[in-house]
Amino acid sequence: MITRMSSLFLRTLREDPADAEVPSHRLLVRAGYVRRVAPGGYSWLPLGLRVLRNIETVVREEMDAIGGQEIQFPALLPKEPYEATGRWTEYGASLFRLKDRKGADYLLGPTHEELFALTVKGEFSSYKDYPVVLYQIQTKYRDEARPRAGILRGREFVMKDSYSFDLDDAGLERSYQLHREAYIKIFDRLGLDYVVVAATSGAMGGSASEEFLAVAPTGEDTYVRSTESGYAANVEAVTTPAPPKQPVEGRSDAQVHHTPNTPTIETLVDFLNAAGLDRTFTAADTLKNVLVKTRAPGEKEWQLLAIGLPGDREVDLKRLEASVEPAEVSLLEEADFTANPFLIKGYIGPKALQDNGVRYLVDPRVVPGTAWVTGADKADHHMVDLLCGRDFTPDGTIEAAEVREGDPSPDGEGTLVAARGIEIGHIFQLGRKYTDAFEVDALGADSKPIRITMGSYGVGVSRLVAAIAEQSHDELGIVWPRAVAPADVHVVIAGKDEAVAEGAERISAELSERGVRVLLDDRKATPGVKFADAELIGVPTILVVGRGLAKGVVEVKDRASGDRTEIAVDEIVEHLVSLTGR
Amino acid sequence: MITRMSSLFLRTLREDPADAEVPSHRLLVRAGYVRRVAPGGYSWLPLGLRVLRNIETVVREEMDAIGGQEIQFPALLPKEPYEATGRWTEYGASLFRLKDRKGADYLLGPTHEELFALTVKGEFSSYKDYPVVLYQIQTKYRDEARPRAGILRGREFVMKDSYSFDLDDAGLERSYQLHREAYIKIFDRLGLDYVVVAATSGAMGGSASEEFLAVAPTGEDTYVRSTESGYAANVEAVTTPAPPKQPVEGRSDAQVHHTPNTPTIETLVDFLNAAGLDRTFTAADTLKNVLVKTRAPGEKEWQLLAIGLPGDREVDLKRLEASVEPAEVSLLEEADFTANPFLIKGYIGPKALQDNGVRYLVDPRVVPGTAWVTGADKADHHMVDLLCGRDFTPDGTIEAAEVREGDPSPDGEGTLVAARGIEIGHIFQLGRKYTDAFEVDALGADSKPIRITMGSYGVGVSRLVAAIAEQSHDELGIVWPRAVAPADVHVVIAGKDEAVAEGAERISAELSERGVRVLLDDRKATPGVKFADAELIGVPTILVVGRGLAKGVVEVKDRASGDRTEIAVDEIVEHLVSLTGR
Incomplete structure (x- = not known):
């Protein structure tokens, strides 16, 4: 095939587009691959469409290689299945919703878990039909709050989404591993530098989940990796190694101290260090009790939740949200303090919380036998040597504290450093969230129903065009890997x-x-x-x-x-x- | 490639789907090619997607062969360009409209004339850049009042739409002919039995236009064809051959007759034949004057329009609408008669119309020298021998009368018979409607701007799957032509x-x-x-x-x-x- 530039619908630009924040956006526009039509909406010019199709072909080949069967759903979908799973509301403002001429509610599909589950239910009935992997390469829609970086985060984009349907957990694990291997082949063929990170699952529900991130300083996703091992994870997915438990016997009793003018941890530590006690305190010796409220899906009432964490760390709201999902989290308002007078701002301690039935979860570093400086539930007073496991017993642990560079890697090897990447793939063991919602069962060999378990797997096909350009360019322009070049x-x-x-x-x-x-x-x-x-x-x-x-x-x-x-x-x-x- | 039915995501059905009205719908569902997801929304199962892709490939090859360049636009489009051309409102309820999270208006693209015109304006500037043909194979949306027949008339469907951009009318004619030939090759390769019919242009605007209809008794489109020649046309596009003019000299004077109790043409003809005049009358000798009102785009006021046609024919509203496009047509209400007391219902004649400044258009059969029985603008009175060109002179002619089987073919060969078909392709010489709206000019060799002229060409790609099945099946199932078989x-x-x-x-x-x-x-x-x-x-x-x-x-x-x-x-x-x- 010969493409003649004399007649090609292509005009390169000498100037960078005014709205370009990242190299891929700048170069894809300047080289005539894409053009902006609306916020987060781009057209593909001839050479751009070729690159997109080349990527689609690689994705399709690797999906077919693991036995995936390609089908295609509409993008315009009725509300009902998404209402049945709660996603109609959970998606919030990021879902494009519309009404047809009869006033019926529709949405533009962000992902298709509901439809695939319903379709498999409609076609298959026997255990002999399973497992099955279905996929589509399709245009998806998300009303991003801040579409940015050209096709890197658009509101209309091309995604490969696939779904596995298995009879049992072992089957799901196999389907998940097959996808994991297929994704590695895809991203290797595309010449990408990427990491596979442990991830939380977002609005999809479910448990085991990993993300594929293309390494890029301009990426939107922050992750951490170990300086020593291959460990990498989304910040939300990092688990905090617990220090060893310590004995309770023979430890100092807890004491109440009058600590006037110590509204902050810094002033508290300074006060104690000036108080002539037998040791030096740091912020890490204090136990900060942060109050939030949570609400489970479908519930009306908010519940108080107290989080105890070392005073040298802040709560990371994204990690907290990921930990309590699918419940919502909200900060406390003045009215909440008024309604709960036992909450003495700045001096909240475990005792009042537990006496008043507030659920109390602590950072994994707060293990039995650790001694803490914390609030005495009384203005201007703090407890010293309050011993976990003796003076208070939390209701459990929670991953809500910020992760810092230099923290020990969860796998015990090296310490964590932060890096940035572009999410190009995501694999989930969804489990039975959707099959429960729609009662997707197979009839077993013993004539008893088996509830199907699902996985969900995505590749950002159009985003890959930008991710590759982001990694593969110089000051003169793009440098396409051979597999995707136009x-x-x-x-x-x-x-x-x-x-x-x-x-x-x-x-x-x-x-x-x-x-x-x-x-x-x-x-x-x-x-x-x-x-x-x-x-x-x-x-x-x-x-x-x-x-x-x-x-x-x-x-x-x-x-x-x-x-x-x-x-x-x-x-x-x-x-x-x-x-x-x- | 071997596809194993033991693992294929396919379940054939023994029963016809309850909502299936036509064979293609029945068989495509039963054979597991498509599944209904919503009214007018279907998913493509593995074999169905293959057939669709095979058709896409044929279409793509023939578009590339005429120098078409494939690009791709978003389906989610901003309102502004469609507002600039008036189509935001002209499309009425058949346009899917929605708002984004910021309240900005969007639509799901039904066709993309606006965006292609704007894109060409953005990239090209010199006369040397032209001509250019751009196309996309893309998902389109129309909120049909009555989605039906499965994928034959869906609300989300795949279309190939292409657009030609030329410097002059001769260039547009060439681009149009290239598309015409490409479409013939496409439909021939797909093994279809089809006709090319003269068409009106609908909401697209513009002039020369033809439709490709797959011959099918279940088709939604009625067309007529000549019993003798290759002539075929949409009913809206049929032109009525005018009979020869007749001399005015030496003809009887017009007479007013008292014709009591003759509210209908039938009673009028019976009355006259019983009145002992020197000849026999038929309904075709009467001139029926039908009043409607029309309103030009952007106007507030309605204007009266009188249509004179032989009394043996009814007004065909679709033909009338096509004739007055882009103006709207409405029937008269009682208030209109009250406001215009010179309109004597049942007895309206040319005199009162023309005395009162009502625009008066007649059927092409009403030529100078033809004598008519018509209203005398007075209850219970009619004129006889009212001579066109002597006693009244119409403001022009209009194609608004129904077309009947047996009417002479406009090309003078044979008579017309009616048939039904499925619209599978449509080619238009749009002209400058869109390039005027967006001022798409090329700089000429003489440095003067040249307004570009456009053509617009569509193939119903997903509909073709159904059209082929509609033509190619027997009582046992579908019989795919080799070019598209899964x-x-x-x-x-x-x-x-x-x-x-x-x-x-x-x-x-x-x-x-x-x-x-x-x-x-x-x-x-x-x-x-x-x-x-x-x-x-x-x-x-x-x-x-x-x-x-x-x-x-x-x-x-x-x-x-x-x-x-x-x-x-x-x-x-x-x-x-x-x-x-x-």
């Missing part, structure tokens, strides 16, 4: 000589016959303009046909390294066929 | 013998290696069930591997003709490779 060879006619044009045309025709996809710059433009566009567009191999042709040579330039090689005209076709692997 | 050969393992299964597997593997797409029925089911499913699914060639295998033969059945041929096992692979053209 062409194999970019042939530049460098010179006005008729013989040069004829030579380039002949080579292009021969390459095309051999299955090499050629982008031929046959425009009436200066070599300088053509070279700049070739670098910007980013086809991996650039063939320059110019004055050397008279001496029987052409020049091959490697876009990534910039290396130039002179090749004899007689050998160029074989050289490029072999180089491009066509 | 597989090349349906291999049925007919027998429980291990050797039979092994033989079928071996043949399937060899076929697959040769590029033949095999659907292998390896299920544990009776041969009867398997044969019935093979007929229902409709792969063009069925290979039965059964008891004959022991004698070294297998059976090839042609799905369309039902012909069965025994072929030696040694020759079967070559036979099928050659038969399927792989």
Whole structure:
């Protein structure tokens, strides 16, 4: 195939678009791959659509390889199935909702768990039908609060979503591992630098879950990784290693101290260190009790929740939310304090909480035998040497404290450092949330119903175009990996000589016959303009046909390294066929 | 490729779906190609998606062959461009409208004229850039009042829409003809029986336009064709041949007759024939004056419009609407008669209309020199021998009278007969409606701006799946043409013998290696069930591997003709490779 730039619907831009925040956005617009139509809505111009399709092909091949069967659902979906699972409301403002001419409620599908579950229920009935993996490569919609970075976070985007249906947990685990391996193959083939991180599951529900993040400083997702091991996780998924328990016997009794003017942990620590006690205190020795309220899905009433954590750490709201999901979290208002007069702001201690029936969860560092400075439930008073497991017994632990660089890695090897990435894939062991909602059962060999268990797996297909460009570019433009490039060879006619044009045309025709996809710059433009566009567009191999042709040579330039090689005209076709692997 | 029915996500149904009105709907559901998700919303199961993709490929190849460049727009579009052209309101209830989280208005794109015009304006500037043809194969949305017949008239569907951009009318004519030829190739390759009919342009605006209709008695579109020539047209597009003018000199003077109790044309004709005049009258000798009101786009006021047509014909509202487009038409209410007391119901004549400044358009059969019986603008009175061109002069002609079977064909050859079809393609010479709205100009060689002229061309890609099934089925199931079939050969393992299964597997593997797409029925089911499913699914060639295998033969059945041929096992692979053209 030869694509001629003289007639191609492509105009490269010399200027960066005003709204571009990240390199991929800047370069994809400048090189004429995408154009903005609306906030978070982009059109794909000819070369952009080719890159997108190339990625789709890789994804499709690997999904087919694990036995996935491709189907396709509408994007415009009726409200009812999403109401049955609660997602109609849970999605909040990020769901595009609309009414049809009869006033019936519809939504634009963000993901399709409900529909796949219902469809499998409709078609399959026997245990012999399972397992099955279904997928689609489809346009999805999310009304992002802040669409940004071009196609990196759009409101309309292409996703591969697949769903596995298994008879038991072991089957789900197999389906999950198959997807995990398929995703590794996909992202390897696309030449990406990525990490697989432990993840929480967001609005999907369910348990075991991992995210694939393309490493990129411009990425929206923060994750942590170990300095020593391969451990990597979303901040929400990091578990805090518990220190060893300590004995309770023979420890100092708890004492109440009058601590005037100590509204903050800093002033409290300073006060105690100046009080002439037998040791030095730090913020990490204090136990901060933070009050929030939570509400379970479908409930009307909010419940108080107290979180005890070392005073040198703040509550990370995202980690807290992930921990109490699917319940909502809200901060306390003044009215809540008024209604609960036992809550003495700045001096809340475990005793009043537990005496008044407030659920009390602590950071995993608060293990039996640890001694704490904490509130005495009385203004200007604190407890010292309040011993966990002796003076108070929490209702359990919770992951709600901030994670810091330098914290020990949960796997015991090395410490954590923070990094940023772009979410390109997500795999979930959903379990039975959706099959319970729709009663998706198979009839077992013993004629008893078996509740099906589900997995859900996504690849951000259109986002991958940006993620690849984000990782693979230089100051001149994009550098496409061969697997996704819009062409194999970019042939530049460098010179006005008729013989040069004829030579380039002949080579292009021969390459095309051999299955090499050629982008031929046959425009009436200066070599300088053509070279700049070739670098910007980013086809991996650039063939320059110019004055050397008279001496029987052409020049091959490697876009990534910039290396130039002179090749004899007689050998160029074989050289490029072999180089491009066509 | 081998697709195994033992694991395929496919369950055929023995019963017709309750809501199925037409054979394609019935069979596509029963054979497991599509499933209903919402009114006018269908999911594509694995085999259905394959048929859809095969059609897409044919369409894409022929669009590429005429130099079309594929791009892709979002389906979720901002209101503004559609407001600029008036289509935001013109589309009425058939447009899906929604708001985003910020309250901004959006629509789900029904067609994309606005966006393509704006995009070309954004990229191109010089006359040297033109012509260009852009297309997309994309999901479209229309909130049909009555979604019906499965995927034949859905609310979410796949369409190929393309748009041509030319510097002048001759260029547009060339682009139009290129599309016309491409469409003929597409529909020929898909094995369709279709007609190309002259059409009006509907809400798109513009002038020259043709529709491609797949001939089908269940089709929604009525068209007429000549018994003698190749003439075919939508009823809205039929032009009425005018009879020759007649001399005015020496003709009888018009007379007023007292015609009591003649409220209808029938009673009037009977009265006159009983009145002892010198001739016999028929309804065709009377001139019926029908009053409506019209309103131009953007206007507030309605204007009266009188239509004079032979008394033996009714006004066809669709033809009338097409004639006055883009103005709206409404029937008169009692208040309109009160406001215009010169309109004497049942006795309206040309004189009062023209004396009172009412625009008066007549059927093309009302030519100068024709004599008419018509109202005398006075209750119980009619005029006889009122001569067109002498006693009244209409303001022009209008195509508003019903078209009847037996009417002369507009091309002068034969008479018209009515038929029904499914609209599968539509080509328009839009002209400058959209380029005027967005001022899409090219800078000419003389540095003066040239307003670009546009064409718009659609193929109903998902509808084609149904149209083909509608034309190509029998009482047992679908009969796919080879170009779109979900597989090349349906291999049925007919027998429980291990050797039979092994033989079928071996043949399937060899076929697959040769590029033949095999659907292998390896299920544990009776041969009867398997044969019935093979007929229902409709792969063009069925290979039965059964008891004959022991004698070294297998059976090839042609799905369309039902012909069965025994072929030696040694020759079967070559036979099928050659038969399927792989």
